[in-house]
Amino acid sequence: MGKKNSKLKQDTIDRLTTDTYFTEKEIRQWHKGFLKDCPNGLLTEQGFIKIYKQFFPQGDPSKFASLVFRVFDENNDGSIEFEEFIRALSITSRGNLDEKLNWAFRLYDVDNDGFITRDEMYNIVDAIYQMVGQQPATEDENTPQKRVDKIFDQMDKNHDDRLTLEEFRDGSKADPRIVQALSLGGD
Template sequence: MGSGSSKMSKDEFNKLKDETHFEKREIHQWYKGFMKDCPTGSMSKEDFQNIYRQFFPFGDSSAFSEFVFNVFDKDNNGLIDFKEFIKALSITSRGTLEDKLIWSFELYDIDGNGRISYQEMLSIVTAIYKMVGTMVKLPEDESTPEKRVDKVFSRMNKTKDDELTLEEFRIGSKADPTIVSALNLYDGLV
């Protein structure tokens, strides 16, 4: 998937239409832009990090963008091709809450073992805090990554085993209005 070719067939466009929340003309527009920015047909981790730097100029987005890159790069070849890009964009911008929760779970489940450990969540939350820098004023009980993760785990980890299952993550996320709001942040923007 990540090897990327310079041309996509009509069948490939039709398949992407069926697999995403985009219309065929939108996929064509995204494809043209992607190929303009990535003429090789794929985006490297460095390219991806440069894009994040533009959106978060006042913080350090390198760690977080690497985590996101790894979720986009479904075939784990170190590159994001157009198909990987458009499918992830579809989920994050137009997917259902359920789609977004599964995608987010994959982001936090760094080692891919089907569970989010306390340390994995701490790694992601620390990266988010570094990325937003001082742009966001946080309540005292979330003023550090550790406090935020402690708060999340105290609400979500019903088995108290310092790991979250997908089900615990889904139920806990749906019960937290700030998480639901964050997951729906990009709705309608794309």
């Protein structure tokens, strides 16, 4: 593949400054760093996991990183191109709360059917617990299953054992720890 995305075209930069919360200068800086880490212009899942391992040396972020990778890889081709990377980074770092919650919903909705099931929620919560490397101290959340049960008790308003985007958004706004747990909470 060679240097697939070694130089950003101006129309790409214009599109990204319109579609993201980054300036042209920031996009160029991020692109330079992206190419430094991914000379062929593609970030693989293994490379993505390696990055997460640098930030979470006490735990095992592999499962969580794979789940996040799936959301970053918008076209499902098995790699993250720079445009996918910068769009996801824009939402997770600078997006408004609804944008972050929509992104988080996509993360939790592993099978993309428009609902978060208990199993999907457990999958993410368990991955977060593995990544952090320690269990929360509170008794009612000291296992992934207890955390999932608590989340569903709070969010699943119609008690159908699955969360709609609306239930997820409303519940997350009522319990901001959902967003914070994903490091999507902003400053």
